[in-house]
Amino acid sequence: MKNCVFRRILALLIAAILLPAALVAEPTSDPNHPVYRALDRWQARGLVDQLPVMQPYPLSELETVLDTVIARGTVREREEAERFLAEITPRDPDKNLYGAPFTEARLFTRDDEIQPKGAIGVDFGGHLNETISIGGSAGGYAIERDAADLLPSGERATDDIVDDNAKVTIRGRDVYTLLQINSQTTFEWENLWIQAGIFRRSYGPFHDESPVISRFAPQSGNFILQYDLGPLRYTGTLSSHTATAVFKEIDEIDSAKNIDVNQDGFDDFENRTLQVPGKHLFIHSFGFQPTDWIELSIFEAVVFGPRLEPAYLVPLKFMWHAQGTAAFADNSLIGASMDLRPLPGVRIPVIVYVDDASFNDLASFDFDTKYKMATASAIQWAPDAGWEPMFEVSYETVFPYMYSHAGLDPYTPEANFNNYLHQGTSIGNGLLPNSDRARITAGIAPARWLELEVMGSLQRHGNASEKYLDQYLNDGGYYDNGREGEFFVYDDGNEPDDLDWTRGDLTYNDRFGFLTQEHIEWRYQTGLSGDIVAPVGRSTIRLGAGYTFEYIQNPLVYVWSETGGLNGGGGRTTTDDDEVNHYLEFELRYTY
Numbered sequence: 001m002k003n004c005v006f007r008r009i010l011a012l013l014i015a016a017i018l019l020p021a022a023l024v025a026e027p028t029s030d031p032n033h034p035v036y037r038a039l040d041r042w043q044a045r046g047l048v049d050q051l052p053v054m055q056p057y058p059l060s061e062l063e064t065v066l067d068t069v070i071a072r073g074t075v076r077e078r079e080e081a082e083r084f085l086a087e088i089t090p091r092d093p094d095k096n097l098y099g100a101p102f103t104e105a106r107l108f109t110r111d112d113e114i115q116p117k118g119a120i121g122v123d124f125g126g127h128l129n130e131t132i133s134i135g136g137s138a139g140g141y142a143i144e145r146d147a148a149d150l151l152p153s154g155e156r157a158t159d160d161i162v163d164d165n166a167k168v169t170i171r172g173r174d175v176y177t178l179l180q181i182n183s184q185t186t187f188e189w190e191n192l193w194i195q196a197g198i199f200r201r202s203y204g205p206f207h208d209e210s211p212v213i214s215r216f217a218p219q220s221g222n223f224i225l226q227y228d229l230g231p232l233r234y235t236g237t238l239s240s241h242t243a244t245a246v247f248k249e250i251d252e253i254d255s256a257k258n259i260d261v262n263q264d265g266f267d268d269f270e271n272r273t274l275q276v277p278g279k280h281l282f283i284h285s286f287g288f289q290p291t292d293w294i295e296l297s298i299f300e301a302v303v304f305g306p307r308l309e310p311a312y313l314v315p316l317k318f319m320w321h322a323q324g325t326a327a328f329a330d331n332s333l334i335g336a337s338m339d340l341r342p343l344p345g346v347r348i349p350v351i352v353y354v355d356d357a358s359f360n361d362l363a364s365f366d367f368d369t370k371y372k373m374a375t376a377s378a379i380q381w382a383p384d385a386g387w388e389p390m391f392e393v394s395y396e397t398v399f400p401y402m403y404s405h406a407g408l409d410p411y412t413p414e415a416n417f418n419n420y421l422h423q424g425t426s427i428g429n430g431l432l433p434n435s436d437r438a439r440i441t442a443g444i445a446p447a448r449w450l451e452l453e454v455m456g457s458l459q460r461h462g463n464a465s466e467k468y469l470d471q472y473l474n475d476g477g478y479y480d481n482g483r484e485g486e487f488f489v490y491d492d493g494n495e496p497d498d499l500d501w502t503r504g505d506l507t508y509n510d511r512f513g514f515l516t517q518e519h520i521e522w523r524y525q526t527g528l529s530g531d532i533v534a535p536v537g538r539s540t541i542r543l544g545a546g547y548t549f550e551y552i553q554n555p556l557v558y559v560w561s562e563t564g565g566l567n568g569g570g571g572r573t574t575t576d577d578d579e580v581n582h583y584l585e586f587e588l589r590y591t592y
Contacts, residue, residue: 025102025589026123027062027088028135029182031055031202031215032158034531035084039065040207041390041443043339044347044382047072050289053235053297054224055202055215058186058193059088059125059133076388079448083533088125088135091538097126097134104589108150111582115150117143117159119589121180136183136197142168142175152548152583153523154437154459156216156430160200182219195224201237203283205295205339205349209396211374211428212283212299212335212353218423233287238313241422243279243305243415276415278306281427282313295339303405304330305417331355331405331418347380353428355402355420368512372405374398374429388445393438400434400464400513403427404481421478432477434464434515451531455548458524462517463556463573475558476573519575522553527583544587552579 027033036055042048047069052061069081090098104119121139128134141161149157161178168175184197201222202215209216221240226233285299300319302312309330311322319332335353342348354373361369378394403420420427431437439457446452463476474480529546554575 025104026125026135026137026182027084028056028059028125028133028186029137029184029197029199031200031207035062035066036202036207036215038080038084040347040380040392041382041388042069042073042077044341044345044380044390045073045077045384046292046341046344047077049292049341050231050233050287050295051204052226053204053233053285053287053299054213054226054237055204055207056184056199058184058188058195059127059135060186060188061193062088074384074386076386076445076448080388087123090126095126096128097124099124101592102589104587106588107584107586109582109584110150113150115143117141123591131187131189133186133188134184136181136199138181138183141178141180143178150583152525152527152550152581153552154430154457154525156214156425158200158216160219184222191228193226195222195226197222201239203285203299204351205297205337206351206376206378206394208394209376209429209431211351211376211396211398212301214426214428214430216430217427218425220422231289233289234284235287236284236315237282239281240277241279241281241305241427243276243417244421244424245274245276245415274415275423276306279303279415279417279422280305280308284315293341297337297339299335299337301333301335302330303333303418303420306415331420333420345381345383347382348378349380350377351375355405369510371399371512371514372402374402376429388443390441390443392441394441395436395438396429396431397436397514398429398431398433401480401482402433404433404478406481406483416479419478419481424478426478431459432461433480434476434513434517435459435461436515449533451533453529454527455529456526458522460515460520460522461556462515462520463558464513464517466517466519466573468513476556517573519554519556519573521556521575524551524553525549529585538592540591542587542589542591544585544589546583546585548583550579550581550583552581555579 025033027035033056039048039051043051048065051057051065056062057065063085066081066085070078070085073081087100088098090096100123102119102121102123106117106119108115108117119139121137123137125135126133141159143161151157159180160182161180164176164178166177168177182197182199184195184199186193186195198219198221200215200217200219201213201224203210203212207215222237223239224235224237226235281301281303283299283301285297287295287297289295302319302323304312304326309326311317311325312319314322319334323330323332333353333355335351337349337351340348340350352373352375354371356370356372358369361367374397376394376396378392381391383389403426405418405420406416437457437459439455441453441455443451443453461476463474463480465474465476465480465482525548527546527548530544532543534541534543555578556573557576558573
């Protein structure tokens with residue numbers, strides 16, 4: 001049996017190498033490139049400061065940062081920066097553009113489940129002239145479309161594909177070959193640059209899982225402007241997103257009248273997902289660095305659609321006030337961040353992002369009230385040592401109903417242009433509303449070709465609607481925005497009949513409710529990962545492997561109420577048996 005499993009893994013790994021895919025790793029168009037993790041360490045060391053708040057960086061900015069590290073860093077740090085700089089430098093000194101074909105294979109496992117992904121594509125970029133630079137990555141993608149990503153809780157896939165029906169059949173298994181492209185073009189002047197493209201972004205200073213824009217959120221169309229005025233910096237970004245609606249339909253009215261209730265849920269409804277274009281996110285940020293050890297920032301955002309609202313593009317305005325001039329039809333947010341470096345090798349990034357809060361209650365000193373917000377904070381320590389250590393303790397929160405703003409009735413075919421989602425997933429932190437996560441990581445590079453990291457984390461999650469809104473889909477997810485209502489069946493003359501509902505009130509105004517519910521899910525994770533980077537002539541081989549152990553205590557499940565019906569009935573939150581999961585990840589990347 002063991003030999004059979006081993007042969008299956010080996011066969012899938014070989015198949016993954018042969019299958020085309022594009023798992024992007026080009027530093028000017030992908031914030032998941034390893035250079036941005038290195039930048040966290042270099043910032044803590046004090047080698048670089050006042051970096052742009054939005055990643056990835058344009059070519060000139062990235063070249064400047066790497067040149068600074070080469071000038072200020074230790075021998076090992078200079079070598080690492082030179083390696084990153086070589087990736088974005090043409091091999092022929094007479095050329096302005098660089099190109100690096102690559103082949104990559106990944107294999108993900110969870111217990112006895114296996115998911116291969118492979119890659120063949122090209123990274124490209126360079127300076128077209130003194131003003132214009134480009135960067136990107138292009139290739140194909142091959143995967144079983146129905147296969148879920150085998151990733152630990154709280155993690156999201158880093159690949160972006162364009163949905164298509166192109167497929168090949170390998171030993172009876174349908175494998176879809178899908179296109180993926182990330183690209184950006186930047187127009188640069190002395191103190192100003194404008195960047196446009198389709199790529200992932202990340203908003204700092206907490207870039208790992210930023211509550212504003214996460215590097216794990218799917219790619220989108222972006223226009224970014226940055227203007228430097230010495231210690232002052234302005235950043236504005238407009239992005240296009242996909243609005244979604246998740247609702248349920250009854251297949252047959254007879255099954256709705258005779259509800260078969262069980263612990264596995266209510267199966268007589270069919271999930272439907274609708275995707276609609278025309279959703280936009282605009283963010284503008286003002287940064288200020290009075291000294292070299294502290295940087296402050298305030299920023300605002302608005303989510304809107306399906307129209308393009310010119311009032312939000314005015315440079316000097318207050319988002320909430322601008323929203324008022326547009327009939328309060330959209331969703332405005334506000335936040336602040338601090339990047340503190342009090343000691344050599346120590347960095348403390350903090351960020352707070354607020355959707356809504358009850359001013360009347362707070363003014364009356366009633367603090368058990370509404371706070372729709374997300375936060376992230378960390379303490380990073382990067383001592384001056386030859387093995388390049390980086391230690392980090394972080395804490396993230398997503399308070400009840402954050403990211404789930406709704407301007408229309410939920411669970412209907414009407415797309416939601418107000419929530420903080422793109423293609424049905426959070427633009428910000430990947431944690432569900434009413435969750436938190438504490439995490440410890442320690443990374444070292446005992447040799448210039450070897451990087452190791454160990455991690456431990458604790459995640460908690462509860463359904464903020466438990467007992468208050470045990471109705472229909474109030475399951476604590478992104479689409480649960482705190483509304484309650486009454487459901488009923490009506491006959492519109494068509495078969496089958498329809499399930500509809502009457503809108504209720506927003507109830508999260510009444511209480512804080514952060515992880516105070518009866519049922520709380522606890523997820524414990526620990527893991528070890530390593531990367532080997534080996535130059536082979538002018539080529540580079542990168543080998544990576546990782547293991548994560550996950551124990552889930554009281555996993556939450558949402559089932560149809562045993563005492564409910566269609567009129568006023570709904571779901572209830574309970575817990576299932578504890579779970580233990582084992583995750584493995586392997587990666588092989590060869591860059592020509």
